[in-house]
Amino acid sequence: MSSSSPAAGAISTDHTPFARLLHAVAEFLIRRRILLSAILFALLLAQDVAYGPKPHDIFNFRDPFSVVGLLLVVGGLALRSWAAGILRKNAELTMVGPYSLIRNPLYVGSFMMMFGFCVLIADPTNFLIILGPILVIYIVKVRQEEKLLADRFADQWAVYSKNVPRFFPKLRMPQAAAEWSLGQWARHREYQALCASLVALTAFKLWYEM
Numbered sequence: 001m002s003s004s005s006p007a008a009g010a011i012s013t014d015h016t017p018f019a020r021l022l023h024a025v026a027e028f029l030i031r032r033r034i035l036l037s038a039i040l041f042a043l044l045l046a047q048d049v050a051y052g053p054k055p056h057d058i059f060n061f062r063d064p065f066s067v068v069g070l071l072l073v074v075g076g077l078a079l080r081s082w083a084a085g086i087l088r089k090n091a092e093l094t095m096v097g098p099y100s101l102i103r104n105p106l107y108v109g110s111f112m113m114m115f116g117f118c119v120l121i122a123d124p125t126n127f128l129i130i131l132g133p134i135l136v137i138y139i140v141k142v143r144q145e146e147k148l149l150a151d152r153f154a155d156q157w158a159v160y161s162k163n164v165p166r167f168f169p170k171l172r173m174p175q176a177a178a179e180w181s182l183g184q185w186a187r188h189r190e191y192q193a194l195c196a197s198l199v200a201l202t203a204f205k206l207w208y209e210m
Contacts, residue, residue, distance in 0.1 A: 040134065044126050045117075055120045055204045065119055070201075072116030077197055080109035084188040085180040093153040095160055097180075101169035103146070103160070107138055108167055113197065120204055142166065 048055075056065040083098045083105035098105035111130070118126040146166075150157045185191075 040129065044123075044129060045121075048121050048123055048126070049207065053122070054208055054210070056122065057208050058120065058201055058205055065122055069116045069119035072112045072119060073197060073201065074116075076109040076112030076114075076116060077194060078109075079105050079112065080193055081185060081190050082180070083109065084190040085182065085185040087184065087188065089188075093149060093156045093160065095156070095164070097174055100164065100174045101172070103164050103166050104142055107142060110193075111135075111138075113193070117200065117204075 056063050056069065058066055058070050060066045079098060086097045086099075087094050087106075102108055114130050114134075115127070118130065146157075146161070150161070153160075
């Protein structure tokens with residue numbers, strides 16, 4: 001699914017002072033969602049390092065937590081990379097590859113990665129934070145983007161949104177007609193997610209060995 005910046009008034013059309021305040025706060029949280037998510041996640045990890053249990057060993061393949069956590073991180077990275085390599089943002093409604101299975105593969109990949117790291121740590125508080133404020137911010141962002149896409153690609157969107165679920169894929173083969181492009185992948189700066197994940201996994205291994 002291609003996307004663009006949220007339109008003014010996408011959250012609320014109420015013009016009361018309280019509604020305007022909520023609108024401004026929501027817009028700020030959405031625009032800064034990646035930075036805020038990273039900061040919040042870093043704070044959770046710092047709290048776990050200081051007070052929580054050590055993470056599971058990422059190379060202990062007999063430990064189900066290690067296996068599931070690592071698979072979620074790697075799977076989330078793979079899904080994001082697949083989507084970023086074919087997404088033609090703002091130019092077309094992307095409906096092939098992972099976008100033929102779910103409308104928001106980039107966001108789903110991000111949550112897979114976050115849940116993967118939470119599984120490796122096995123701290124229930126981390127899951128609650130992700131399922132709480134972080135999830136709410138991203139759901140609002142998704143609804144904004146879908147409204148814009150419905151306006152921009154009205155005919156295509158009506159059929160696409162009816163047949164392709166938002167987050168949870170149907171059991172079917174993806175439409176793989178689109179050519180994956182390393183240039184597209186790089187332009188969407190997916191190397192940042194890859195590098196950050198490698199650094200985090202290395203840190204988890206060192207943390208476990210301490």
